[in-house]
Amino acid sequence: MxxxxxxxxxxxxxxxxxxxxxxxxHIVDADAISHQLTQAGQPALQQISMHFGPAVINPDGNLNRSWLRDYIHNTPTARTQLEQILHPLIATECATQLRHTPQxxxxxxxxxxxxxxxxxxxxxxxxxxxxxxxxxxxxxxxxxxxxxxxxxxxxxxxxxxxxxxxxxxxxxxxxxxxxxxxxxxxxxxxxxxxxxxxxxxxxxxxx
The missing domain is CATH 3.40.50.300 (P-loop containing nucleotide triphosphate hydrolases)
Incomplete structure (x- = not known):
C-alpha cells in the first residue's frame, strides 16, 4: 500500500x-526530490531558468529559492508555471522510488x-x-x-x-x-x- x-x-x-x-x-519525500531536481546542472533547473530568467539562479549555480518565492508571491501565474515544469518530474521520481523499494x-x-x-x-x-x-x-x-x-x-x-x-x-x-x-x-x-x-x-x- x-x-x-x-x-x-x-x-x-x-x-x-x-x-x-x-x-x-519507507518514506518517499517529494520535497527532497524537488530539491534534488533543482540542484546545479539538473535539467529541471535549466528549464526553470529558461522560463523565469537568469535571476532565478544563484552565482553558485543553484536555485535562488528566496528570489523565486518572492516572484511567485508577486506574480499570480508563476506558481502554476513552476508546477507545470516540476510536478511531472517529481511524480516520475516518486513512482520510481516507490517501485524499487523492497516489498x-x-x-x-x-x-x-x-x-x-x-x-x-x-x-x-x-x-x-x-x-x-x-x-x-x-x-x-x-x-x-x-x-x-x-x-x-x-x-x-x-x-x-x-x-x-x-x-x-x-x-x-x-x-x-x-x-x-x-x-x-x-x-x-x-x-x-x-x-x-x-x-x-x-x-x-x-x-
Missing part, C-alpha cells in the same frame, strides 16, 4: 514522517500539496493529513525559514484549507500537543495500516 502523508506548511509532516521512519516504514507492509509518500494535485493524489491508496493550530504553524515556519509573518500567511492562503484536507483524509493526526501525543497517534495508525496490509496480502490470490 502507498499512503499519502500531507498537511499545510508548518503542520509537522516531517516530524510525523520521522516517527514512521523509526518503525522501519514492505506499506510505504509513505510525503507531498505537501498532495490534496491540491491529482498527479500525486492518484498514486495513493489512503491519505494521512497532519493538522495543527494556525498560530503554531505560523510561528514554526517563521522560525524555521526566517521569513516574516506576512509571507507565511500568503503561503498558507495559497494551500488547501484544513476543511478541504479533512474531506480527503482517511486518517487525521493533530499536532498541537506533545511529541508523546503525536507518537501515540502514529502508533495507532501504524497498527491499523499493518492490519489492513496483512489482510490485503492474505486476500491476494497466488495464481
Amino acid at each position: 502507498i499512503i499519502g502523508l500531507t498537511g499545510g506548511i508548518g503542520s509537522g509532516k516531517s516530524t510525523v514522517a520521522e516517527i514512521f521512519a523509526q518503525k522501519q516504514i 514492505a507492509t506499506y510505504q509513505l509518500l510525503m507531498v505537501p500539496l498532495l490534496i491540491e494535485h491529482q498527479i500525486f493524489k492518484q498514486m495513493c491508496d489512503k491519505i494521512i493529513v497532519v493538522e495543527s493550530n494556525l498560530e503554531l504553524r505560523i510561528a514554526r515556519v517563521m522560525q524555521r525559514n526566517q521569513i516574516n509573518r506576512e509571507t507565511v500567511v500568503a503561503i498558507i492562503n495559497n494551500q488547501a484549507s484544513d476543511e478541504v484536507r479533512r474531506q480527503e483524509a482517511d486518517f487525521l493526526i493533530y499536532n498541537n500537543d506533545t511529541l508523546e501525543s503525536l507518537g501515540s497517534q502514529v502508533d495507532h495508525i501504524d497498527r491499523v495500516l499493518r492490519e489492513q496490509s496483512n489482510r490485503s496480502a492474505q486476500a491476494t490470490p497466488l495464481f
Whole structure:
C-alpha cells in the first residue's frame, strides 16, 4: 500500500514522517526530490531558468529559492508555471522510488500539496493529513525559514484549507500537543495500516 502523508506548511509532516521512519516504514519525500531536481546542472533547473530568467539562479549555480518565492508571491501565474515544469518530474521520481523499494507492509509518500494535485493524489491508496493550530504553524515556519509573518500567511492562503484536507483524509493526526501525543497517534495508525496490509496480502490470490 502507498499512503499519502500531507498537511499545510508548518503542520509537522516531517516530524510525523520521522516517527514512521523509526518503525522501519519507507518514506518517499517529494520535497527532497524537488530539491534534488533543482540542484546545479539538473535539467529541471535549466528549464526553470529558461522560463523565469537568469535571476532565478544563484552565482553558485543553484536555485535562488528566496528570489523565486518572492516572484511567485508577486506574480499570480508563476506558481502554476513552476508546477507545470516540476510536478511531472517529481511524480516520475516518486513512482520510481516507490517501485524499487523492497516489498514492505506499506510505504509513505510525503507531498505537501498532495490534496491540491491529482498527479500525486492518484498514486495513493489512503491519505494521512497532519493538522495543527494556525498560530503554531505560523510561528514554526517563521522560525524555521526566517521569513516574516506576512509571507507565511500568503503561503498558507495559497494551500488547501484544513476543511478541504479533512474531506480527503482517511486518517487525521493533530499536532498541537506533545511529541508523546503525536507518537501515540502514529502508533495507532501504524497498527491499523499493518492490519489492513496483512489482510490485503492474505486476500491476494497466488495464481
